Amino acid sequence: MSRKGILFVISGPSGVGKGTLRGKLMETPDEGLIYSISATTRKPRPGEIEGRDYFFTDAETFESLIASGELLEWAVVYNNYYGTPKKFVLDNLEKGIDVLLEIDIQGALKIKNAFPDGVFIFILPPSVEELGKRLNARGKDSQLEIERRLACYEQEIAHLHQYDYAVVNDNVLDAVDKIRAIITAERCRVRRMQ
C-alpha cells in the first residue's frame, strides 16, 4: 500500500516534557517514522547533542535560513529562534515516511495551517503546580523566565481545541505508550489509504 507519510506533531507548553517523550519514543526503532530535527539559537542544555536534539546555530545563520525560505515555520520563543527545516520534512513525507516534529505551540499552529492533515498531539502537565515544579527542578531557567513561562501557560492551553489529541504527561512511559498508540491508529485510518 503506497501512501504519503503522515506528519505527527508533538507540542505543548514549555516544561511539560515534550523533549523527554520524543527522546523515549524514538528509542524504539520504527522504520516508518523519522524525527525532524529543529534548528535553534538557544544554547544546548546538558546532555543535548548537535544533530540529534537540535541543529544549534547563531542568530545570523538562522536569519539567513528565514530569508532564503528554507524553514517550514519559525518562531521566537523566550528570545530564542526555533525553526523547522523544510526540505527534510517534505522529502520524507513524499517518500511515504512518517515524520515527527516536536515543537512549541506557536510553531505547531503554523504547521497546522500548512498541513491540515497532520496529527497534532498536545502534551498536558498533570497540573499547573506540577508544571511549575518541573520548570524549577529542571534548573535551566531563571526564576523570572519560569514565571514568564507559567503566565504563558494559560494562553497556550486555550489552543487545545485546535489539536487532535491530548496526552497527560503524568508518567513518561504511559505517555509514550499513548503517543505510540496514536501513531499506530492513525496509520490504520481509512481516509489515509488509497
Place this chain on the structure above:
Amino acid sequence: MSRKGILFVISGPSGVGKGTLRGKLMETPDEGLIYSISATTRKPRPGEIEGRDYFFTDAETFESLIASGELLEWAVVYNNYYGTPKKFVLDNLEKGIDVLLEIDIQGALKIKNAFPDGVFIFILPPSVEELGKRLNARGKDSQLEIERRLACYEQEIAHLHQYDYAVVNDNVLDAVDKIRAIITAERCRVRRMQ
C-alpha cells in the same frame, strides 16, 4: 474527567475473524470497556457460550424483541437474525463506559446512522483467497454458503470508506494490538473531552 462512553464497532466480512479478535481483545482486562453481547437465532458453534458470545434465541423471541423496540439494530444475515440489545449499550455509554460491538456490515452501517460519533473499525482479510480458505477451514458452513459469503464480499468492501479505521487480520496478535491502539488513541481525542 467525566465524559460519555465511546462506542467501538468491530465489523467486517463473514469469516474474517471478527469473533476471534474480539475474544482475544476482551481477554485483557480493561475496566473502561465492556462487550455488548448480540442476540441471534443462529445455532451456537462449538466453543461458543450462551451469555458470553451471544444470547442464543429462537425466531419467535427475536421477533418480539423487534416488535417491542428493544433492539438498537437487527438484520437477517444468511437466514439468521442478529441484533443488538439497546438498553445495555445506552446505559453503559451514559455511565461513561466504552462499549464494544462486533457486528456484520449491515448492522454496523445502521449503528453509524444512530451513533455518528462511534468508532468504526473494518477488519480486512489479507486477501479474498485467504478469506475463502478460512471459511473452508472453519468447516461450519456448507459449500453453497461459503460461495454466497464470498460473493457478498465484493459488495461489502465497497462500504470501507464509511469506516474510520481498517485493520488487516493477517496475524491475530498484531491485529488485536492495532485495535487496542485505536481504542487508546480515541480516548485521547480532544473532541471527546469536556
